[in-house]
Amino acid sequence: MALDGADRGPITVTSGELGARAGFSQQAADRYLVDLAKRGLIVRALAARRQSIELTPAALELLQGEYHLYRRLFEGPSRVRFEGVVTSGLGEGRYYLSQPGYVLQFAERLGYRPYPGTLNVRLEGDALRTAGLLKHWTGVRIDGFEASGRSFGGAQCFRARLNGHDGHLIHPDRTHYRDVVEFISSDCLREALGLIDGGRVAIELEES
Template identity: 60%
Template sequence: MSAAAPSTDRERSRLRSKGEELAVLKQLGLAGADRAPLELTSREVGERIGASQQAADRYLVALEKRGYLTRTLVGRRPKLALTPAGVDALRAEYHIYHRIFDGPARISFQGTVASGLGEGRYYLTQPGYAQQFPSRLGYGPFPGTLNVRIEAGPRRQIGLVRHWAGIRIDGFRAGDRTFGGATCYVARLVDHPCHLIRPDRTHYEDVVEFVAPESLRETLHLTDGMDVRVEVEES
């Protein structure tokens, strides 16, 4: 099914603006604004993207409001810097092109087996989640996740995963409590098939969780502190 064309001048203008705002982010990224603030006026930004000073200023204001960049004055010269959200937007764009030209993405990294707080067992056995797994993953997971602690380098790789096409597990409401959703990705842990599961809401940045039909810890004879090799691919 093809997408409908924009039906009004206002909609067409909004689509153009988004593309040009992205062009601004790309130019700032190419110039190194993800690493250090750059002295650039709106006129200079406009020259880089082929737009007027007024249009460039409008794009900069919009990007600042959306939290993608910061603007500070040093004397009479503005300094522009990409925020983590701005860098993340560029990563998402990169992933789209990567998928177009190179196919589904894959990453591999090493981590260390770690014990959790038992939350995985609690959530995986909630009926609202449990009834979704067989049709979406092809199995009902063992009631508990395997936690793998990762260092900063793999953490950046895992950060890219949220832009991938994954297998959604929907959130739900039970009584007066709301349970958030999650996304699963095909994975292999020590060459054993499983799924990486990323909750939409998580307290951990240095731990990733895996599910499988069986206990990964028991099946692979894993203990805390053991190093494991992980491969994850886009669905």
């Protein structure tokens, strides 16, 4: 269906046509489509003789994950590069990165204690889609914990370079922004690299 354009918009097709392409009966194709709709992978609108089918974002994410697995199998670990714009956050990074429950894990699992604060980079367009591939990567896990009567969420960290400077992208389990990635390093990158809000930076990652 994706090859027929259902990833870009609704396509019109019969169950018999889909079954013939996939090598099974019309009845089996109908059951398959019903199951896909129940799982939230397609939007299906029935008409008199034909039907309209469109893949949902969940289906596209599933396909992207399959593509990533096959690509790694045949081509090896992925490398990605994207650019974004430095932006100020709400100051939460400094608070969270100063928590002992995180600091100890960073030192043990990343090999350094990050500067208490994240560098926020806003993405758009192709850069946003490229960064989305990381959800299919296996990062370094930072576990959540409880302290002082409150819970702190976990995160995934991915080794990366920002303008050639080593560090990690950190992807919290609880995140407020879909279009912003956070970078951590042992240094204050704004000072080390002379960064200001609105400046463009390049981030490079290689799958481990």
